[in-house]
Amino acid sequence: MQHDLLASLAARAVPFFFSLSALSASCSRGAPEPPSVGGTGGHPATADATQGSTHASGTASEAAAGASVPGDAGPDAPPDAPDDPGDSTWRATRWLERCQIDVADEPSKALPLLRWEQCPGSAPGCTSLVVDWDAGKYPWTASPTVVRWGDGYRVGLYFEHRGERRTGVYDADGTPLAAWRFKDLEPTVPEADPTQEYCVPTVPSVGHERVWLGAQRVSVEAPGSAYLVSGYDALATASQPIPVDALSQGLHTTDDTLALSGPGPGTVNIYDRISNQAKRFGRQSGNGAPSFRQMVPVGDHALGLATLEDATSEGWIWSRQTHTIEPLLRAESPRVIADIKSDGQTLVWLEAEPYSDDGLYGASSLWTSPFAATKADLAPKERRPGPIIGYPISAAGEGFYAVYAIGEKVIHVYRLSDAHHWSFTTPPELFDIQDIAHVDSREVWVWVRGGIVRQALSELGAGDPAP
Secondary structure, three states: OOOOHHHHHHHHOOOHHHHHHHHHHHHOOOOOOOOOOOOOOOOOOOOOOOOOOEEEOOEHHHOOOOOOOOOOOOOOOOOEOOOOOOOOOEEEOOOOOOOEEEEEOOHHHHOOOOOEEEOOOOOOOEEEEOOOOOOOOOOOOOOOEEEEEOOEEEEEEEEEEOOEEEEEEEOOOOOEEEEEEEEOOOOOOOOOOOOOOEEEEEOOEEOOOEEEEEEEEEOOOOOEEEEEEEEHHHHHHOOOOOOOOOOOOOEEEEOOEEEEEOOOOOEEEEEEOOOOEEEEEEHHHOOOOOEEOOOEEEOOEEEEEEEOOOOOEEEEEEEOOOOEEEEEEOOOOOOEEEEEEEOOOEEEEEEEOOOOOOOOOOOEEEEEEEOOOOHHHOOOEEEEEEOOOOOOOEEEEOOEEEEEEOOOOEEEEEEOOOOEEEEEOOOHHHOOEEEEEEEOOOEEEEEEOOEEEEEEHHHOOOOEOOO
């Protein structure tokens, strides 16, 4: 795992986001590290079609972004004529200084359509993204963000296309609603200042009403970031960043809340769109604060794991009303909280034996409670034995919880109302699971190195009831 972030970026132009994620994990005690993009596993995700959060797996850095493409267009420049006559013309944005970020005049020319085909091996209910463009190196996409939209889904996505880093927001029929491209700027005076800067996008994080956009300038001398939020009808003209400038190793959102992991190890930044306020929490905020790797917004709250000085982990909760973060769940010693998620109606968590040197927690049990924001209001109930997990890769939505058991290489799905259980694997050709991007009452969306897999719950068979 690469810990020297800046040297790595300078030497390889590797995606910034995951490098920072690895750095943070290596400096945080009390939980397994997130597996490398180069191996099995990936970042946690949650997405919910009711009150839960939409996951944006962070930046395009979670995918193998291609080599930088120089650019010098200013914000007032006329549309760029495309190198390929089949491509869109582009207009520069003002999101972030020394990052050339352009918005497409014709999104349908800038990005391919999203199309799906039956998975190799014809597993029932399994479909995968058709990658019929020059996608560059593995992985071919970053983890998508997903929101239920009528009978389909709107999707935020990053991939390499036409040799450039591009992101888009897709409608339920697979056509792009908006598209952006990101180019690195060459040093102004290469001989005097040869340091390269990289312009890394975040995956557009789609919600029911709004989309969160962003970019990060990875630079030894002047790193920077910009995050924006826009309604669907104004995506092409979004230009005003929110008052948050913090490099991030990932983000989770709802329509009204942005939660950034980082910039430092064990810290999170939470921005409340309604009050236009942001606050940092975690180890670097002082006062003996615990370490947070991520917080996942849900309704007027956000949930996440806190790692304490004794290496135990608890479930903590942020409140919009108080703009504070407080402990919510603690397992009876020596067990720890290994994961916590919510679909807005039900809290679900795994209590487990402490993790071992192999990066796996011990035996776990699945617990639920009606959603509660305080310890006093919890009604915890142990439901059934749970899987053995490592770094939590999971999602909750519409009464379901999906979690990846890295040791088994199996995704487990639980119906929260009665703890009924199903499980499945992705086909060998589409393995190397990186993330569970979304789950609802119809489907599980899984990010793999070869693209995206969708599994229909109705085709998983009878499953098994809680004991």
